[in-house]
Amino acid sequence: MTSDNSLPVTSRRWRNWGGNHQAVAADVLTPRTVDEVAASVKEAATAGHRIKVVGSGHSFTGIALADDRRMLLHRLAEPVSVVGDLVTVQAGMPLYRVNALLAEHGLALPSLGDIDRQTIAGAIATGTHGSARDHSTLASLVAGLTLVTGTGEVLHLGPAAELFPAARLGLGALGIVTEVTLRCVPAFVLLADERPLPLAEVLAGLDEQLAANEHLEFFWYPYTDHAQVKLNNRVAASDRPLSRFRAWMDDDFLSNTMLEVVCRLGRRIPASVPAISAISARALTARAYTDRSDRVFCTSRRVRFVEMEYEIPRAALPEVMAALPGIIAALPFRVQFPVEVRFTAPDDVWLSHGYGRESAYVAVHQYATSPHEPYFRAFEALCEPLGGRPHWGKLHYRDADSLRPAYPRFDAFLAARNTLDPHRLFTNTYLDRVLGP
Ligand SMILES: Cc1cc2nc3c(=O)[nH]c(=O)nc-3n(C[C@H](O)[C@H](O)[C@H](O)COP(=O)(O)OP(=O)(O)OC[C@H]3O[C@@H](n4cnc5c(N)ncnc54)[C@H](O)[C@@H]3O)c2cc1C
Structure with a gap:
């Protein structure tokens, strides 16, 4: 199990990646078998305790907060089965290991988010997604799972x-997932084509570009009219690798080391932020380069930030992008991170942000200590009034009453x-808020 946090994973003290949530667990459970997971659940149910299983702590919400017993799955046996395009892995396996394993078998996940540490x-469990014309959340790729319920x-x-559309994206509220079967695709190479463009040009050509590209996302730089567009499309072979120096310069030095320096400067001298944003956008x-798909999708993020991300119906994107500059200009502080915009296809997972519609995702970030x-x-x-659905793992202020109208199968999920968890063994403060007690 990995955690980029500095605390040892088995410590009773815990904090999430963003550093905005902390908890001290009453106990830390590290089962070695599914039977031990089930036995822990039965014992906790009898003794009136709660259990929260935690992954890599990369959620910005309190969804993974364990104030009673925390369970980690890193000791669980890791049988791997590959049957055609169906691959079964231990549920606590980090994505970077899943990706490496799939590559060994000539397979891949068709779409991934920005990082692979989760x-x-x-x-x-939280609806993690990338940007894909033909795909939705990672949960929509789940073809089967093993779940230990609240009764063991x-x-x-x-x-x-019947409960599969709920269990695929369960918020950790339905049980402890011990194994996940993923429907994969043959391994593929992507041509990444990244270019700066005026925001107005990006928005004007969006429908056409979304139809023409398998993976499109863009970043808008606040206080400017500049955007950076990223287009990723399949090619037959990796014949344009990025030089080591360029990869280090762009993805390590500029995206992490320099960003940290710029964020610290912006926090000390807020008036400098618009100028810094303009310089960054102009720079x-x-x-364009080619690489194995997961290496193109996923990057390293070392600068700590907090984030809110909203899924909105795709048609609402122009309204949101038109309103954002006014919102940012009216704030009593400066915004130091670009706004990220991604797109996905509909899925049928009950609590997926992409349930039943073409989605645009708009993510706002801020330096962790700002x-x-x-x-x-x-x-x-x-x-919210546009029907927006907040990412379950990213900050938001909604509760069950306000989320119900956004999800047609919300009440089916509660049922x-x-x-599956009649005694609320798996709940915590966040789940009580978003699902009701
Ligand atoms: C730098 C950064 C970049 C990110 N990029 C993206 C992105 O590109 N796209 C995106 O959509 N999101 C992104 N996220 C959000 C992240 O993908 C989600 O918050 C994800 O849930 C984190 O996974 P985790 O393993 O850290 O889970 P945790 O945060 O530890 O847990 C999340 C939930 O999963 C539950 N859970 C964990 N394991 C189990 C289990 N075995 N059984 C049942 N429930 C379980 C927990 O109880 C909790 O409810 C990013 C986050 C960060 C910090």
Whole structure:
């Protein structure tokens, strides 16, 4: 199990990657077998305790906070099975290991998010996604899973199971996932084509570009009209590798080391932020390179930030992008991070942000130690009336009453929770808020 946090993973003290949530668990459980997981659940149910299984702690919300017993799955045996395009892995396996394993078998996941440090169970539990014309959340790639319920029963759920559309993206509220089967695709190479463009040009050509490209995302630099567009498309072979120096310069030095320096400067001298943003936007250059798909999708993020991300119906994107500069200009502080915009296809997973519609995702970030709440609240006030659905693992202020209308199968999910976790063994403060007690 990996954690980029400095605390040892088995410490009773815990904090998330963003550093905005901390907890001290009453106990830390590290089962070695599924039977031990089930036995721990039964014992906790009898003794009136709660258990929260935690992945890599990369959620910005309190979804992974364990104030009673915390469970880690890194000691669980790791059988791997590969049957055609179906690959079964231990649920606590980090994505970077899943990706390496798939590559060994000539397979890959068709779409991934920005990083690969999350566990597969944590990623599917919160609706983690990338940007893809033809794909949705990672949860939509789940073809089966093994779940230990709140009564200690071990269930193997596949597409035919009634509760499968709930369990694929369960927020950690339905049980402990011990194994996940993923529907993969043959390994592929991507041509990454990144270029700076005026924001107005990006928005004007969006429909056409979304149809023409498999993976499109863009970053808008606040206080400017500049954007950086990233297009990733399949090619037959990796014949344009990025030079080591360029990879280090762009993805390590500029995206991490320099960003940290710039964020610290912006925090000390807030008035400098718009000028820094303009310089950063003007410094953007075009680049094109090829590499294995997961190496193109995932980058390293060392600068700590906090984030809110809203899924909105794709047609609402122009309204959101038009309102954002006004929101940012009215804030009593400066925004130091670009706004990230991604797109996904619809899926049928009950609590997926992409349930039943073409989605645009707009993410706002702020340096971890800088103020963010007025920014995030204003952004949420913009997105909520548009039918927006907040990312389950990223900051938001919604509760069950306000989320119900956004998800057509919300009550069906609550019924599944009553069936699978009748005594609320897996709940915590965040789940009580977003699902009700
Ligand atoms: C730098 C950074 C970049 C990110 N990039 C993206 C991105 O590109 N796209 C995106 O959509 N999100 C992104 N995220 C958010 C991240 O993918 C999610 O928050 C994800 O849930 C984190 O996985 P984790 O393993 O850290 O899970 P945790 O945060 O530890 O846990 C999340 C939830 O999963 C549950 N859980 C974990 N393991 C199990 C299990 N075995 N059984 C049942 N429940 C379980 C926990 O109980 C909790 O409810 C990013 C986060 C960071 C910090």
